[in-house]
Amino acid sequence: MREAANLEALDRLCSATPVLTGVAAAIDVVPGMTAEMILTSGAPLDWPQYSGGQRMAIIGGAIYEGLANDEADAEAKLASGAITVGSTHDHGCVGSVAGIYTASMPVLVVENRSFGNTAFCNLYEGKSPRRLNYGVYDQEVHDGLKYLEEVIGPVLGDAIDRSGGIELKPMMRRAVHMGDELHSRNTAGTTLLIKELAPHFVAAASGNGERVLETLAFLSENDYFFLRVGMAAAKATADASRGIENSSVVSAMTLSCCEFAVRVSGLGDTWFRGPLPYVEAQLFESYTTDDIEWMGGESMIMETIGLGGFAQAAAFSLQAYQGGSPQAMAAVNESMYEITVGEHTDFAIPYFGYRGTPVGIDIVKVNATGTLPAIDAGLAGRGGGQIGAGILRAPRECFELAQAAFAERYGETT
């Protein structure tokens, strides 16, 4: 029964057809979003529990949105509930690192046409290590966010409208054949997106040439841009695998400043919380692992659908960024087959002779093997900013708790 349910989850993960249909202000499209709400990464916490960079990012979001005049004002309003904090995953969104969404921010809209559900992700802020999602808020960050809202979002939205919607599955499949694992490497995805948008930018050029050229330049400079598109596609994909009775497949993973958590298809929307992840990092310049600060992050939605750490052997170029040898990357990738239900029918790894990527993380297999999901991730530093990248391991405690709950609900699992 569990096996059949897990095959159903696998089928839903593989048969999703995410389509990028537009760009809109969060307030206009995100379910349950309000003008006074700030969304952030991680299983829900009470306001006092948010600390460090994630807390700073929420405060920065409040000031950016005009909900507070300064840090003290924001602190007061967040404490009183005048400004509310929501969890991205509960609103069809996923957050990159701190993952701040405010009402006016532009979000990418992705429909899963196979299942009729929709998901969202906000836009990449650019390659400066100082970004709101890495816990930094200052005039430069403010200006960057405004630029996304006033130029990049509208021009991109117009081009997507002209396209009639962009099928993301073929683009993602192809990117995996071009050296992306679509979590920490998105160079091919971004380039393919530019190729797909180019005719619509040409069509839109008349009377709006400067803004189109600026948008093209922004996309061209930011090889990471596609990650947000991929995250929205992955959220739309993973959401369709939720709520299958008897399924022990992970439907979401999330990280806040203080804990990691997973959701399981057959166990509704409960988060099974554990400690912060283990990390094998390659840090920029002089940083050490002591400098890492946890600020949240949900880009592991890519691993949830069989990409990222589950497709490392498609992305040997990544070693320059996150460390490790090609052999180690292949071995990590190979081991992910031990904990998944099956092989992806669309995403395939050339180095493995076009074997489908391992997909559908089964909590029972994780616990039985002790092999923990490998997650490619960017790492934030104390005081804000990105300081490196590496492989995170989802903590076993989450899977043990989840399996206990599973056993309680469905009986023994082995």
Added chain:
Amino acid sequence: MREAANLEALDRLCSATPVLTGVAAAIDVVPGMTAEMILTSGAPLDWPQYSGGQRMAIIGGAIYEGLANDEADAEAKLASGAITVGSTHDHGCVGSVAGIYTASMPVLVVENRSFGNTAFCNLYEGKSPRRLNYGVYDQEVHDGLKYLEEVIGPVLGDAIDRSGGIELKPMMRRAVHMGDELHSRNTAGTTLLIKELAPHFVAAASGNGERVLETLAFLSENDYFFLRVGMAAAKATADASRGIENSSVVSAMTLSCCEFAVRVSGLGDTWFRGPLPYVEAQLFESYTTDDIEWMGGESMIMETIGLGGFAQAAAFSLQAYQGGSPQAMAAVNESMYEITVGEHTDFAIPYFGYRGTPVGIDIVKVNATGTLPAIDAGLAGRGGGQIGAGILRAPRECFELAQAAFAERYGETT
């Protein structure tokens, strides 16, 4: 002395800076080109020696250019010398398969800014297996060539002009990190070229939008497009490595309908001719190796500069097209280090831990090891058209002859 000379050749191969500067009619830019001349692949042959598809392609070129009314007329004029046949390599050009250039055809112009030399390549005809360079000439082929001349060439040339010249080395380096070996796989190269051209297409759109959109669509449909850009860059690169006294490094390899040939840096422009290459092919559908027809080909200029078969381990995706396992591809690539002078300082293979590609084929090492250069190539069939792809091995006889000539000129080589 030979060692120093070969290091000089290596340095020139690595330090080239090819820049795509424009598109022009062959007659306007190709050195020595005349209105009545047709260029074709291979070491020069007398007209009666051209046979099969290569002969048909030359005749097709004559008719296309309006130099002859029909096949019989073309035969007569080619026999009489009223229409002359030239060898691409002697005119700064390289040919794909039969490699036909006529006076009016648009060619890509690539300058090697490190050394001041220029090279050319004509345009990809599109993905139909029926193309002039595969020995086919009919109304459809004619129309395709006219379309290149009247739409693709001018729009592309205008965009390149607006760009002020496109640096190709960074694009090629990056493509190798995105799964291309830039001979039989050019998907990343083509996509990166589109990205580079996109802003200039946007700028050119006003008043010319339809033609720009057609050109973008042509580039977007044809993942192979970049091969011609790469070939011109490689020819400009390899040409700068010619004429180094005492160097035993291969400066060109070529194939006609009846023989393979190599040139060696220290031995001037002499071609050392041998039999047709050995082939390990993956053929389309029902074809067998008996169906292969040799029509010429000079895209092995990519191997001459350390790409193609010398970078297979960067392009595991290629196995779907030309066969072989990832392990076999890595082994072939690895073995090319046995016959080369050094490692490329720009083109590096992620799977080999970013080791530079093997570059600078040394005829002495080829003869000493018996390892023959591996060439990724498209294969033509009897009656014309592409029937598959595979690995060619340059025949040992060329290297033996060349080494004998080298010994005669410079004394013993070992």
